[in-house]
Structures are given as C-alpha cells and as structure tokens.
Amino acid sequence: MIDEYIKQWITKADNDLKIVEHELKLPEEEIVKDAVCFHCQQAVEKYLKAFLIYHKKEFEKIHIIEELLLQCSKIDKDFSDIDVKNLTDFAIDVRYAEEFYIPDMAEVKFYYELTKRIRNLVFTKLGIETDA
Numbered sequence: 001m002i003d004e005y006i007k008q009w010i011t012k013a014d015n016d017l018k019i020v021e022h023e024l025k026l027p028e029e030e031i032v033k034d035a036v037c038f039h040c041q042q043a044v045e046k047y048l049k050a051f052l053i054y055h056k057k058e059f060e061k062i063h064i065i066e067e068l069l070l071q072c073s074k075i076d077k078d079f080s081d082i083d084v085k086n087l088t089d090f091a092i093d094v095r096y097a098e099e100f101y102i103p104d105m106a107e108v109k110f111y112y113e114l115t116k117r118i119r120n121l122v123f124t125k126l127g128i129e130t131d132a
Contacts, residue, residue, distance in 0.1 A: 002126060006050050010128070013046035017119065020112055033103050037090040040111040041065065044087060047115075047122045048072055051079075054126055063091045076125060082118070087111055 002010075016039040023036045041063075048068040052059050055075050059068065065088045072079035089101070090111075103111075123130045 002054070002128065006053050006126070009046050009050035009053065013043045013050065013119070016040075016043035016046065017115060020115065024108075024112065028105060031105075031108065033105070033108050034090065034101065036108050037087070037103050037111050040115040041087050041090040043115050044084070044118050045091070047119050048079075051075075051122045051125060064088050078121060078125070082114075084114060085110065087114065 019039045020036050020043070023031050023039075044065055045063055045068060048065070048071075049059065051072050052068070052075075057071060057075065059071060062068070065084045069079050069082055069084065085107075120130050122128075
C-alpha cells in the first residue's frame with residue numbers, strides 16, 4: 001500500500017516529468033534544453049527517494065543520483081547498472097556561470113528516456129500501474 005507521503009513524492013516527480021514533456025512538444029529551437037535536463041534530474045531524484053521511503057530507508061538530503069541508485073540497488077538489484085551519465089550535474093554543477101552547460105538534443109532525449117525508465121521501474125517495484 002502506498003501511503004500519502006509517498007504519493008506526494010511521486011506527484012512532485014510526475015510534475016517535473018510533465019514539464020519535460022511540455023517542453024519536448026515545442027519546436028526544437030524553442031526547447032530550453034538545460035531546463036529539461038534539470039527537471040529530468042529532479043524527477044529521477046524524487047522517484048528514487050519515493051522507492052527508498054517505501055522501503056523505510058532513511059537518506060541524507062542529497063541530490064546525487066548515483067548515490068540514490070546505490071541505496072536503491074541495496075534493496076533491489078534491478079537498480080544496479082543503470083547508467084545515468086551526467087544527470088546529477090544538472091542539479092548540482094551547473095548553477096554558476098562558469099559551469100553553465102547546454103546539452104544537445106541527443107542528451108535531452110537520453111535523459112528523458114532514462115527518466116521514464118526509472119519511473120516505470122519504481123512504479124513496477126511499488127505495484128503502481130503505469131500509463132506509459
């Protein structure tokens with residue numbers, strides 16, 4: 001049974017994903033690529049934290065996707081070997097001008113597909129029906 005607190009995490013993650021999907025409907029030259037990747041990072045982070053909360057695992061207030069995946073993989077090996085490339089960087093390393101980075105569309109599409117894959121994995125593990 002999914003409690004209200006976990007539902008809130010999933011709702012917030014789904015909202016990040018909705019922003020991504022809204023942007024991806026725009027003509028390519030109008031897509032704010034770095035913002036899309038930021039919202040992918042945010043969604044993945046929240047989906048993974050929902051999984052950890054469901055399993056009553058405490059976690060620090062971190063934004064490092066690789067660390068969250070490691071914690072999830074200790075519960076379920078299906079979280080092992082997921083390559084998130086540089087997704088974490090979009091929440092942590094690109095906040096200051098000297099570190100700004102604009103991804104290309106291939107990266108944007110990769111991170112979008114990764115986000116959907118992690119969402120589906122978490123939903124499957126929590127017994128939530130997916131719409132995609």
